[in-house]
Amino acid sequence: MAKKIKKYKFRTFWENRCAWLIILIFTALFLIFEFVSYYNFRFPVLDLGLYNRHFWGMSNFDFGANPLKGYNLLGDHSHFVLLILIPIYSLFKHPQTLLVIQALAVALSGYPIYLIAKKYFGNKTIASLWLIPYFLYFGFASALDYPFHVSVLAVLPMAWAFYFLLEKKTSPLLISLAFLLLTKEDMPLIVIFFGLYLMFFYRKYLLGSIIVILSAIYFVYITKYFLPNMSQIHYYYSDAGQLGQTWSEAIVNSIKQPLLFFKNLFTPIVKTTSMIYSILPFAGLSLLAPEIFVFISPLWLGRFLNTQEWRWLTLQHYSANQTPILIVAAIIGLYRLSKLFKNKRSKDISVKIAITAMFVATIYVNYQLPGRDLFNLFDKGFYIVNPEVMSAREAIKLIPNNASVGVQSAFPQLTSRDKVYNVPKFIDSGEIWPEYVVLSTTLDFWPFKSAEEVQSFKENLILNRSYQEVFNENGVFVVKRTNVPSPK
Incomplete structure (x- = not known):
């Protein structure tokens, strides 16, 4: 069989x-x-x-x-x-x-x-x-x-x-x-x-x-x-703007105002x-x-x-x-x-x-x-490893697997751990102080709007938040917490 x-x-x-x-x-x-x-x-x-x-x-x-x-x-x-x-x-x-x-x-x-x-x-x-x-x-x-x-x-x-x-x-x-x-x-x-x-x-x-x-x-x-x-x-995926905040509101208003429905759809x-x-x-x-x-x-x-x-x-x-x-x-x-x-x-x-x-x-x-x-x-440039990428690979090696870390958008490689946070959101709240923060001015720096914002944030961590820089290469930075200051 x-x-x-x-x-x-x-x-x-x-x-x-x-x-x-x-x-x-x-x-x-x-x-x-x-x-x-x-x-x-x-x-x-x-x-x-x-x-x-x-x-x-x-x-x-x-x-x-x-x-x-x-x-x-x-x-x-x-x-x-x-x-x-x-x-x-x-x-x-x-x-x-x-x-x-x-x-x-x-x-x-x-x-x-x-x-x-x-x-x-x-x-x-x-x-x-x-x-x-x-x-x-x-x-x-x-x-x-x-x-x-x-x-x-x-x-x-x-x-x-x-x-x-x-x-x-x-x-x-x-x-x-x-x-x-x-x-x-x-x-x-x-x-x-x-x-x-x-x-x-x-x-x-x-x-x-x-x-x-x-x-x-x-x-x-x-x-x-x-x-x-x-x-x-609130379940925000149902927000249809002028037609309503919920699915039921959107359905009722679409029936009552078909012209508004088609206008909003197209x-x-x-x-x-x-x-x-x-x-x-x-x-x-x-x-x-x-x-x-x-x-x-x-x-x-x-x-x-x-x-x-x-x-x-x-x-x-x-x-x-x-x-x-x-x-x-x-x-x-x-x-x-x-x-x-x-x-x-x-x-x-x-x-x-x-x-x-x-x-x-x-x-x-x-x-x-x-x-x-x-x-x-089919583009050769797709496979080229830039200096900032090489630096990023070295930077993430410095982060122990059990350490808490704050990251910006470019570093999903560091998310297989218990404590990982978006920066600057959680750190700015003054409630969370990860052991390490990994930043870059040359890779994807969202949610920062510019490389200058990333640099300013890093300097603030060093000057005011008890962090010291342990890696700086090709626009990739790692800062390490020296102690936990009292929240202001």
């Missing part, structure tokens, strides 16, 4: 070897990009260091406040799925582990996408080619450059959920949706659309209704009660631009499958009605979790378009032209957007 199973698995792998080859290539590219960026100090404490400290705490059975945030991260997002990943992180308690987890989540989500494409086109080569624009989608590149956020992990259960939905496999669909629910607090809204799809297209009214009702209850409980109680602050122009860039890489084919494309509405409404302007942009992780929706809609859209041609040869030509158009559109969009993240892999 075991031999038959192994033989079946190998045969399945070999039959789909083209897809797996593309998946392996992009896995390697993702990991190279992540690790080169990490070791060259291009990644920020927020959110890589923030999530790493969260994992480090949970792996040590510490579920208290995250010192980098001031409260437990489960009060920021309902990412219960991370609890499942703790055993993996416990083997390697470093930020690099999170980079691997995220890269694998994106890469492995490609296989169900391939299976969906194979279902509709019946051609393994054509189905495999869909993976290239999928992996090159700017949302993934921007997310990997951020470089870690739980919302990106949602693409794996979401992609499988679409596959099982289209294959009408109820049990694995429910398992995928359960994982999707546990990923982040906005995912129940996506799960609701899976329930609606079951009701309207498969006439599974009971199952669909149960999914819709339970997801809605879970969403309300998480956003209205759980997250605010965990963080002790303006300023950066919102509309981001929407266009979102659908352009798949040549607009996603619009030809509106019953799938509509799944994106909770993501876009939550993102573009929100008052946080950075969420409107194409940067960071905000465009990653929409990718499975867009490509599944594009696959079905192209399939429908090809059905307009009666001749098989004409169908094949139309499919090849469309896929070529996607390649061109994907490259175009990536070059139009800032960063051109994955394309940096």
Whole structure:
């Protein structure tokens, strides 16, 4: 029996070897990009260091406040799925582990996408080619450059959920949706659309209704009660400005004032631009499958009605979790378009032209957007280690693993410890005095606004806060506490 199973698995792998080859290539590219960026100090404490400290705490059975945030991260997002990943992180308690987890989540989500494409086109080569624009989608590149956020992990259960939905496999669909629910607090809204799809297209009214009702209850409980109680602050991701401070207010006011709703959704122009860039890489084919494309509405409404302007942009992780929706809609859209041609040869030509158009559109969009993240892999400068990077590597070696440390944005490498703090926020309060503070005027110096502010802060620590400088090289500094002065 075991031999038959192994033989079946190998045969399945070999039959789909083209897809797996593309998946392996992009896995390697993702990991190279992540690790080169990490070791060259291009990644920020927020959110890589923030999530790493969260994992480090949970792996040590510490579920208290995250010192980098001031409260437990489960009060920021309902990412219960991370609890499942703790055993993996416990083997390697470093930020690099999170980079691997995220890269694998994106890469492995490609296989169900391939299976969906194979279902509709019946051609393994054509189905495999869909993976290239999928992996090159700017949302993934921007997310990997951020470089870690739980919302990106949602693409794996979401992609499988679409596959099982289209294959009408109820049990694995429910398992995928359960994982999707546990990923982040906005995912129940996506799960609701899976329930609606079951009701309207498969006439599974009971199952669909149960999914819709339970997801809605879970969403309300998480956003209205759980997250605010965990963080002790207002759930600010629901702030829709003029439309209301909560989801319920936004819904009511959108119905009462539809013109205001559409104005806030599409303006300023950066919102509309981001929407266009979102659908352009798949040549607009996603619009030809509106019953799938509509799944994106909770993501876009939550993102573009929100008052946080950075969420409107194409940067960071905000465009990653929409990718499975867009490509599944594009696959079905192209399939429908090809059905307009009666001749098989004409169908094949139309499919090849469309896929070529996607390649061109994907490259175009990536070059139009800032960063051109994955394309940096083919730039020699991406691999050059600057003197300040060499100095930073030496500086962090001076910090003992059990020491408390204050860091600015450039040093997520130092977050695998009990006491790690953002500077200058916590130190300026006069309540926390870490043993070491690591600063830089040449690397990412957020939250400082300038190199001069960093220099001034360091001098203040030395003159007024009982610290002495123990490292100063190429704009990278380490100061060590000599004693704890009485707070003023």
